[in-house]
Amino acid sequence: xxxxxxxxxxxxxxxxxxxxxSLSILFFVLGSAxxxxxxxxxKKLLDSGFQEGLKYPIWVVPLIIIGMFVVRGGFNFSGAYxxxxxxxxxxxxxxxxxxxxxxxxDAKLFTHMSPGIAVTRIINDPQFAAGAVGxxxxxxxxxxxxxxxxxxxxxxxxxxxTLVSMVTxxxxxxxxxxxxxxxxxxxxxxxxxxxxxxxxxDDNARAWxxxxxxxxxxxxxxxxxxxxTVQRRMQLKHAAAAALATPxxxxxxxxGVAIIVTLALWQASHGAATVGEFVSFITALLMAxxxxxxxxxxxxxxxxxxxxxxxxxxxxxxxxxxxxxxxEIATCRGEIEFDRVLxxxxxxxxxxxxxxxxxxxxxxxxxxxxxxxxxxxxxxSALLRFAVPEGGEIRLxxxxxxxLKLANLRRHFAVVSQDIVLFDGxxxxxxxxxxxxxxxxxVESCLRAANLMAHVQTLPEGIDTPIGTNGSKxxxxxxxxxxxxxxLYRDAAVWIFDEATSALDSESEAVVQRSIEDxxxxxxxxxxxxxxxxxxxxxRIYAMSDGRVVESGSHEELLESGGVYASMVRLxxxx
Ligand SMILES: Nc1ncnc2c1ncn2[C@@H]1O[C@H](COP(=O)(O)OP(=O)(O)OP(=O)(O)O)[C@@H](O)[C@H]1O
Ligand SMILES: [Mg+2]
Numbered sequence: 001x002x003x004x005x006x007x008x009x010x011x012x013x014x015x016x017x018x019x020x021x022s023l024s025i026l027f028f029v030l031g032s033a034x035x036x037x038x039x040x041x042x043k044k045l046l047d048s049g050f051q052e053g054l055k056y057p058i059w060v061v062p063l064i065i066i067g068m069f070v071v072r073g074g075f076n077f078s079g080a081y082x083x084x085x086x087x088x089x090x091x092x093x094x095x096x097x098x099x100x101x102x103x104x105x106d107a108k109l110f111t112h113m114s115p116g117i118a119v120t121r122i123i124n125d126p127q128f129a130a131g132a133v134g135x136x137x138x139x140x141x142x143x144x145x146x147x148x149x150x151x152x153x154x155x156x157x158x159x160x161x162t163l164v165s166m167v168t169x170x171x172x173x174x175x176x177x178x179x180x181x182x183x184x185x186x187x188x189x190x191x192x193x194x195x196x197x198x199x200x201x202d203d204n205a206r207a208w209x210x211x212x213x214x215x216x217x218x219x220x221x222x223x224x225x226x227x228x229t230v231q232r233r234m235q236l237k238h239a240a241a242a243a244l245a246t247p248x249x250x251x252x253x254x255x256g257v258a259i260i261v262t263l264a265l266w267q268a269s270h271g272a273a274t275v276g277e278f279v280s281f282i283t284a285l286l287m288a289x290x291x292x293x294x295x296x297x298x299x300x301x302x303x304x305x306x307x308x309x310x311x312x313x314x315x316x317x318x319x320x321x322x323x324x325x326x327x328e329i330a331t332c333r334g335e336i337e338f339d340r341v342l343x344x345x346x347x348x349x350x351x352x353x354x355x356x357x358x359x360x361x362x363x364x365x366x367x368x369x370x371x372x373x374x375x376x377x378x379x380x381s382a383l384l385r386f387a388v389p390e391g392g393e394i395r396l397x398x399x400x401x402x403x404l405k406l407a408n409l410r411r412h413f414a415v416v417s418q419d420i421v422l423f424d425g426x427x428x429x430x431x432x433x434x435x436x437x438x439x440x441x442x443v444e445s446c447l448r449a450a451n452l453m454a455h456v457q458t459l460p461e462g463i464d465t466p467i468g469t470n471g472s473k474x475x476x477x478x479x480x481x482x483x484x485x486x487x488l489y490r491d492a493a494v495w496i497f498d499e500a501t502s503a504l505d506s507e508s509e510a511v512v513q514r515s516i517e518d519x520x521x522x523x524x525x526x527x528x529x530x531x532x533x534x535x536x537x538x539x540r541i542y543a544m545s546d547g548r549v550v551e552s553g554s555h556e557e558l559l560e561s562g563g564v565y566a567s568m569v570r571l572x573x574x575x
Contacts, residue, residue, distance in 0.1 A: 003184065006309035009316070010129060013093050017086040024082030025141055031075030032145035036153040037068055039284040047276035080138060087134040094126035098315055106319045107386045108346065113315075116202025117195060121315050125308045132301035132308075139298050143291030150288040157281050161260055161267070165285070168256040175248045176296055182241045183303045190234035191307045197227045242300035249296040253289060260285060322388070323406040327399055332412040332493035333362035334524030335397050336383065342391030343382055343547075352378040353389065354547035362397075365516075365525040367535030369565065370544035376528045377418055378547070380496055384410055414492035416500035418528075420483045422471035427456060428463040430471075431485045442489060449518075450485040451504075451511035452478060477503040484512060494524045501534055509534065532565075532572050541565060 014021065041064065099122055102109075154162040204211060204220055211220055261282065268278050338358035344351040352375045360366050368376045381387040382394060385401060394401045401409050422430055431446055432438040443463055447453040455478060459465040471479040480503045487495065497516070501509045513534065516525065529535050536555040543551045543558070543565045551563045558565040 003303065003306035003310070006306040006313055009313050010090070010133060010305070010309050013090045014086070016093075017089055020082050020086040020089075024079045024086065027075045027079030027082060028138070028141040029145045031072050031079060032142060032149050034068055034072040034075070035146045035287070036149045036284065038065075039150075039153065039280045039287065041065070041068075042283055043276045043280035047274060076142065079141065083134055083138055083141075087130040091126045091130045094130070094312060095122055098122040098126065098312060101316050101318055101320075104320045106321050107381075109318050114199050114202045115206075116198040120195070120198050121311050125312050129305040129309045129312070132305035136298035136301045136305075139294045143294040147288055147291045147295070150284050150291075154281065154284050154288070157277060157284070158264075158267075161264055161281065164263055165256045165260050167259070168252050171255075172249060172252045175252055176245070176299065179241060179245045179248065179296075180299045180303065183238065183300055184307070186234060186238045186241055187304050187307045190231065190238050191304075191311070193227060193231040193234050195311075197224070197231050200224050200227055238300070238304075242297070245296040245299065246293055249293060250289075253292060257285065257289070321385075321406060325402060325404040325406065325409070327403045328405055328408040329397050329399060329412065333397050334360075334412070334493040335362045335395075336360040336494065336524065336526075337395040337398075338379070338382075338392070339395070340392040341382060341389045341394060343378060343387055343389040345387065351547050352387075353382060355392070356544075356548060358542060358549065360524060360526065362524060363521045364540065365520055365527065365538045367527045367529065367538035367541045368544055369529065369532060369535060369541060369568065370550075372530075374544040375547040376544055377498055379544075380415060380417070380498055380526070380528070383496075384413060384415070412493045413496060414487040414490040414494070415496045416480075416483045416487045416498060418498045420471070420479045422467055422474075422479060422482060424466075424469060426461075426464045426466050427459075427482065430467060430482060431463075431489050433486055433489075435489065443485075446485040446488040447481075449488050449512075449515035450481040451508045451515075452481040452485060477505065477508060480504060481508060481512070488515070492523070494526065495519065496526045496528070498528045499530065500527075501529070502531065532569055543568070 041061075045061070102118055102122065151162065154165075200220070200223055204224075211217060264278055264281060268275070336358065337360075338353075338356050341353050341356045342351055343353040343356075354375075356375070356379070358366075358379070368379060370376060378387060382389055383396075383401070385406060396404065396409065396412065423433060427447070428438050428440065428443050431443045440463065444453060447456055447463070456463055456465070467473055467482070471482060474482065480500060484497070484500055487497075487500075495516075501512055504512065516527075517537070519525065525538075527535050527538060535541055539554065540552055541555060541558055542549045543563070545564065551558060551561065551565060553561065559569065560566075
């Protein structure tokens with residue numbers, strides 16, 4: 001992992017907030033500038049007050065002390081407020097870009113990033129990174145400037161002594177560097193373990209039914225326990241490395257202090273310094289110890305933040321869906337051509353589409369049939385450019401789809417996919433998904449066409465009923481019908497139903513079938529089904545096998561020719 005690069009990314013996000021950040025620095029610096037006033041006051045008190053008698057009323061002293069803390073507090077509050085305003089804006093910007101990255105990422109991203117990891121990366125990680133760096137920055141600003149001012153005062157008081165106190169600096173630097181290396185190493189291991197833990201939780205939240213059906217609670221508990229223990233161990237190692245920083249630096253610093261005190265005492269005994277000067281010097285020196293110690297504490301959060309930022313950076317830099325097309329089709333007729341299309345998924349041993357030829361005329365209803373894995377869904381993916389062929393050409397209304405803008409290409413399709421995915425929200429919101437104003441009458445007519453209205457009417461809130469996470473309050477067939485209604489709501493030129501009626505009973509299927517029949521000739525329809533009774537009325541049936549069309553024709557023609565389709569039909573009617 002390259003932590004410096006992650007730092008650069010975070011810095012780039014912080015850059016537009018430089019005004020707020022500078023203001024915050026200014027407040028912190030002002031707050032710290034008040035700091036040396038305390039030992040200075042002591043010096044004045046001890047030197048003049050005790051030896052020569054007070055030259056000012058005694059009530060001034062508490063007033064000055066309290067006043068100093070009020071001023072310092074005010075500055076520090078303002079500094080912290082400004083810093084947090086800036087860092088919360090950085091988090092917002094980061095999250096926005098991360099979300100955009102997910103929305104625009106190439107389909108490949110989703111084969112290796114679980115929803116849980118996406119959630120962590122977008123929601124938790126930026127907050128953590130900005131919080132950690134912000135906190136560290138506060139410490140740095142407050143303590144480094146305090147230290148600077150105190151050192152300045154020390155030099156002013158007695159530069160020889162101050163110089164001597166620097167002898168331990170190289171030793172300190174070495175100790176800090178060693179600890180920092182260890183922090184990076186353990187921090188990375190901890191982060192990776194954290195991700196594995198997220199994935200386990202993610203699996204269990206999604207597949208809870210499977211887990212329980214398999215009576216796998218113990219298995220999952222053990223899996224979780226094992227990883228959580230690894231995570232705990234890493235966390236502890238990390239904390240130990242971080243905790244080592246303080247005593248180590250203190251030890252090194254104590255060497256410096258020992259030398260100084262000895263020297264100062266020696267100087268004082270030779271009359272080179274006053275008592276006030278000595279007390280003041282030691283006070284300032286001791287005050288400098290605490291910020292010095294805090295400074296070594298900033299490495300741990302910063303290192304961890306950089307490790308976390310690495311994940312965010314990977315996501316932001318994830319390859320985008322290529323969208324190089326420039327052309328648009330205003331009104332689509334729905335003519336589709338596949339011209340010797342060759343498509344191989346990454347890492348697959350053989351092509352999913354192996355020189356596929358298809359020609360679907362506008363307004364035609366075609367069916368794709370074939371064994372599981374024949375490449376039917378891949379045809380749809382290629383058409384919508386979720387998967388990109390390495391050979392051949394796909395054309396929509398005669399325009400190669402690669403020349404079309406992605407948004408324009410996809411606008412012409414309404415798809416009910418094989419795996420139904422629904423959104424959190426009401427039935428109406430799901431049917432009219434992302435179409436702005438919800439046309440309630442249209443929602444109802446689409447629900448009716450999908451044979452779901454009768455059920456929706458029985459619900460107390462009607463079309464405003466929430467459907468639960470991914471439609472969990474619905475049955476499988478109801479979910480499918482909801483997805484059909486969602487597709488029907490969309491005015492597209494090409495309608496694709498990929499196994500869209502597989503979970504429906506005969507009655508619902510008949511209703512949906514009729515709705516589809518109603519659209520015939522006004523839309524191009526692509527039906528994919530294993531249940532062949534649903535496709536027999538198609539204008540043309542393409543039988544696919546191993547990524548190729550092996551035969552095509554109408555139901556009657558194909559039965560006549562006695563090929564693959566005919567034997568499929570025979571098998572199904574026998575069963
Ligand atoms: N994202 C992917 N990565 C790698 N291989 C894939 C991917 N999606 C599908 N495949 C493979 O491509 C081939 C065609 O899959 P496809 O989903 O198109 O089949 P299908 O005809 O729709 O099957 P089914 O009737 O079971 O839905 C299969 O061998 C499958 O394993
Ligand atoms: Mg499929």
